[in-house]
Amino acid sequence: MSDNFPADSGGSPADAAAAGAAADDPPGVSPPRVVALGGGHGLHASLSALRRVTTDVTAVVTVADDGGSSGRLREELGVLPPGDLRMALAALCGDDEWGHTWSEVVQHRFRSEGQLHGHAVGNLLIVALWELLGDSVAGLDWVGQLLGAHGRVLPMSSVPLDIVAEVEGADPAHPFEISTVRGQVACASTRGRVRSISLVPEAPPASHQAVKAVREADWVVFGPGSWFTSVLPHLLVPELAEALVETRARRMVALNLSPQKGETDGFRPETYLEVLAAHAPRLGIDAVLADSGVVGDTTRVGEVAKEMGGRLVVRDVAAGDGSPRHDPDLLAAAFDDVFRD
Template sequence: MNDPRVVALGGGHGLHASLSALRRVTNRLTAVVTVADDGGSSGRLRRELGVIPPGDLRMALAALCRDDQWGQTWAEVVQHRFRTEGDLHEHAVGNLLIVALWELLGDAVEGLDWVGRLLGAQGRVLPMSTVPLDIVADVQGADPLYPLEVTQVKGQVACAMTPGKVLGVSLVPQDAPASPEALSAIRDADYVVFGPGSWFTSVLPHLMIPELQRALIETKATRVVALNLAPQPGETDDFSQQAHLDVLQAHAPDLRIDVVLADSGVVEDADALDKAVHSMGGRLELAAIAATDGSPRHDPALLAQAFVQIFASGL
């Protein structure tokens, strides 16, 4: 399929990786980004101004910048963080720019579109909701003295760093509205891509908004899951590749998965993973998509090539 309509879901570095690859594949790309961050610059702006956290949105916009001088310069500008002894310390320039446009225009989506035009972004960035969200995780053994006790941990940063085993997540408020533009993009998409990224705090939250989950279930798009290269410390320690899929299915039992993409170099039991994917109604695609320096990062060019193969299959 030439120039497919693709929607990528996630947040943070994982979404940055998928967008860096997908912008090489299609000119009709939309990122739908989680808005639950409560740490760092985003958390400070959220608490002070009551806005949705801009950090993951900023990272997505940076990933969509072109490879020419204009794109790379602006990508560096929006990602730049101040280093001071004062209040600006660790604030990202892009976060401040995004929030300024939100205040001037009074519309989150319109503000992001303006930033995208300034950067020459090769795609559109949308928040999954226009209200700030909090992630609540059910954690077993958060207190090492009580390894079997299940307690709740609130906040994206706390959930990502919690000791113990994360069993599941939910959002506050539970009935948060989905961004209308995000719903429209998902319904019109040819492909929807989940991951890679922090499974409980970046990928699964999209399934916790009722309207968004319904759109993801009902869309005629092919649903692709891109698995992580390594467990996420504090979230998915000791998780197998199959466990990621089990958690996804547990949070959205009616969600059909068509393709699961995994790196051929990190899959320990390809037969078991293939069986798990097949049980969800999908097929497994194995490819070399990791960076060649040995770090647990996706190589944008290799990941793009893998997406091209998936899209060319016509599923």
């Protein structure tokens, strides 16, 4: 580590922020240790809610983005794509002036006619710390300390990944033909229906801190988010997948509010669970959280949840403006109910 940075004091900077917030917990009651898996806007939604529920939250984030600012930095510098990691850190910022300000700063994108156009400030900050420290996790911890993040953000793998999808009907002229699409952006925007995914490199190395967090958690939360490109990739990193199966933590699946064009067109609530089970047959779950406005007839999704070992929990968690977004306060209340049960 550079001499310009203080020595490790025995815990991550994010731990210090969480420890300060822990003073609000009732005496003798430890907050649940929660690990949230995903990336992008879906993980941002779950983290925005979870930081309202517990002072011990860890985000394990996909590292397969190949578009925009993240894709450019990944290609030019050979680093992990920082965008989803940045969004997770922003979601963990507090509701005070410090948190609001730094959340806006790291999310800010430059607008110009030059090479900085489209780059997010937070992406550049994260990559700068990676270069200075030579350690992706340490760099994220330092950004978390600067932001006052109420939790920790970790990459799911120590190397950048590519997603490869088997897609049906990518060519409208051949609706039943199966083809291969490579790259997160291509998979998310395909005109066909994604059937399954794999990773390149195959069997990538997991972040050992992420594996440790999963094994020590009380709850692991899958979703909401882009199912094939943000949620399922965690189950294709062997050491992380093994930890997700073997952990003593309880597992919750938070379902999306609407299908994603291309990636999950035509998905019913139970389809998310069926695809999850197909990619990880040994994975059991304890609870499935669904919005009451999305799940009409709960029979089938309840049956699939039960087949996977869990129960269906239906709550109002959508934003009141009619958009397919989760309300952080309502989602937090739903998480809290499930954790307490």
